[in-house]
Amino acid sequence: MDRTAFGSGVRDALPVIVGIVPFGLVAGVAAVDAGFSLPQAVGLSVFVFAGAAQLATLSLVERGAPFVAVVATALAINLRMGLYSATIAPHFRKYETRWRALLSYLLIDEAFALALTAYRERDVDPRWYYLGAAGALWATWQVTTVLGVLLGTGVPDAWGLEFAVPLVFLGLLVPAIRSAPHLLAAVAAAAVAVYGAGWPFNLGLLVGTAVGVLTGLLAGAVRR
Amino acid sequence: MTTYDATTVWALVAAVGVLTFLVRFSFVGLLGRFGDVPPWAERALGFVPVAVFAALVVPAVVTVQPTVTGTLTDDRTVAAAAAAVVAWRTENVLATIAVGMAALWTLRFVLPAVV
Numbered sequence: 223m224d225r226t227a228f229g230s231g232v233r234d235a236l237p238v239i240v241g242i243v244p245f246g247l248v249a250g251v252a253a254v255d256a257g258f259s260l261p262q263a264v265g266l267s268v269f270v271f272a273g274a275a276q277l278a279t280l281s282l283v284e285r286g287a288p289f290v291a292v293v294a295t296a297l298a299i300n301l302r303m304g305l306y307s308a309t310i311a312p313h314f315r316k317y318e319t320r321w322r323a324l325l326s327y328l329l330i331d332e333a334f335a336l337a338l339t340a341y342r343e344r345d346v347d348p349r350w351y352y353l354g355a356a357g358a359l360w361a362t363w364q365v366t367t368v369l370g371v372l373l374g375t376g377v378p379d380a381w382g383l384e385f386a387v388p389l390v391f392l393g394l395l396v397p398a399i400r401s402a403p404h405l406l407a408a409v410a411a412a413a414v415a416v417y418g419a420g421w422p423f424n425l426g427l428l429v430g431t432a433v434g435v436l437t438g439l440l441a442g443a444v445r446r
Numbered sequence: 447m448t449t450y451d452a453t454t455v456w457a458l459v460a461a462v463g464v465l466t467f468l469v470r471f472s473f474v475g476l477l478g479r480f481g482d483v484p485p486w487a488e489r490a491l492g493f494v495p496v497a498v499f500a501a502l503v504v505p506a507v508v509t510v511q512p513t514v515t516g517t518l519t520d521d522r523t524v525a526a527a528a529a530a531v532v533a534w535r536t537e538n539v540l541a542t543i544a545v546g547m548a549a550l551w552t553l554r555f556v557l558p559a560v561v
Contacts, residue, residue, distance in 0.1 A: 244540050262455050269463030278502055279462055283450055289458060296462040299498050300469050305491055307473035314474050326471040382550055385522060388506040389529050389546040393539035395499035396530055404496050411497040412504035419505045427501045434497025435490055442489060 227347035231354025234340065238332045239362045245273050246363050248386045250370015251377075252280040255384045260371050267367040271360065272330060274394060275299040277387050282424060284384075291424040298431055306334040313341055313348045321349065328356035403445060407438030525549035 246267075253263035258280070270276050275296040282292045306329055314322050333356035340346050340355075377383055399405050411434025418426025450458065507526035511517045518524075529546030536542070 241538075241540060244543055248543070257450065258455060259452075262452070262459065265456065265459045266462075269459050270466050272466055274499075275462065275466065278498070279458065281502070281506070283455075283458070286449060289454065289461075292458060293461050293465065295498070297465050297469070298494060300466045301494055302491055303466070303469045304472050305488065307470055311473040319475070322474050323471060326474045327467060329470040329474075380554075382547075382554070385525070385550055386543050386547060388503045388526065389543045390539060391499045391503045391506075392526060392529055392546070393533045393542035395496060395503055396533035396542075397537040398496050398499065404493065407493045408496045408500035412500040415501035415505045416508055416510060419510075426505065427498075430501035431494070431497045434500060435493045438493030438497065439490055442493075 224347040224350035227350035228354035230346060231336070231340075231351040231356075232358045233354075234336050235332075235355040235358040238336065239358065242273075242332065242359060242362050243366050244386075245390060246366025247370040247373060248390055249273060249276050249280070249363075250367045250372070251374035251383045252277055252284075252370075252387050253367070254371055254374030256280040256284040258283075258371075260368070263367055263371045264364065267364055270296070271327070271363060272296075272300055272303070273363075274391070277390060281384075281387050282427075285424070287424040291428065295424070295427055295431075298428075302331075303329055306331075310334060310337065313337070317349060325349065325352055325356075328352070328360055330356070330359065332359055401442075403438045403441035406441045407434040410434045410437035521550060521553040524553060 249267065250263055253266065258266065266276055266279070270279070278299055279292055279296050282295060307326065310329070314325050317325070333352065336355045337348070337352045340351055341348060374383060395408065399408055411430040413430075414433045415426045415430035418429055420426075421429075503526070507520075507522045508517065509520060509523075511520070525546050528549040529542045532538075532545040533542040
């Protein structure tokens with residue numbers, strides 16, 4: 223074990239942890255709202271370990287969406303990790319399969335961003351740096367999920383804590399709108415989703431997403 | 447309307463968990479067995495987050511009502527609009543949650559008591 227690299231990963235993760243804490247709390251609260259028990263909430267955080275997909279899963283379960291629609295939405299949200307996987311793969315090339323499986327499991331937006339920055343700027347052991355950074359984020363995520371479940375059980379419904387879920391998505395959405403095509407994609411997706419809010423199988427969400435992506439691609443093609 | 451019993455919840459956790467892992471492991475695991483992500487797929491994936499997040503957020507905070515005024519003055523819609531401005535100015539999820547919840551509580555609890 224490379225303690226220096228591990229420690230440097232943990233240190234770099236600290237500011238990010240501040241941002242993850244409320245997100246994890248919300249995930250715990252949302253799990254309670256969706257009717258998940260504490261073990262089920264922790265199970266979701268351990269097996270999936272992806273905040274946005276977990277929150278989407280929980281809010282769809284709460285609304286009574288069909289199984290397949292929930293899985294499809296979570297998968298759509300996590301497809302971006304395929305890009306991270308492709309980008310980070312060369313750094314993990316030299317490790318055995320079981321190590322690469324563990325490193326892949328820990329792949330989230332923040333760990334990806336920290337690791338790539340470090341690999342670009344410094345000469346650091348890729349595996350242990352990544353385990354330090356991603357491991358610290360993982361531990362934070364599990365602890366805050368449990369705290370969120372306990373919090374969600376204790377707070378009255380009138381406070382509307384479940385409103386924090388769309389707020390998290392809003393906080394992720396707005397900074398992700400980096401160009402006119404992105405804005406058009408978001409507007410088109412939202413319009414279809416609102417119009418189709420009553421459609422069966424949560425098709426409003428899935429069709430809205432597809433229409434949004436197509437709109438973005440078209441707008442991007444026109445601009446180029 | 448589907449309701450989820452304990453078995454279904456665990457099946458859901460497993461399904462989402464396995465698929466998410468396969469996406470993460472794809473290129474790291476199968477290194478060199480297939481090429482890079484094709485450019486069109488990369489462009490499409492670039493729009494997936496904004497499209498999914500918009501399709502999740504907006505129906506959750508906007509409910510179309512018979513009148514435009516009714517639609518726009520819903521307490522969730524107003525609070526979300528305030529939070530969107532904060533998200534835009536600060537790009538900070540924590541600040542977005544804080545302002546959005548504070549706005550919702552003001553509209554729900556403080557304003558009715560004052561007016």
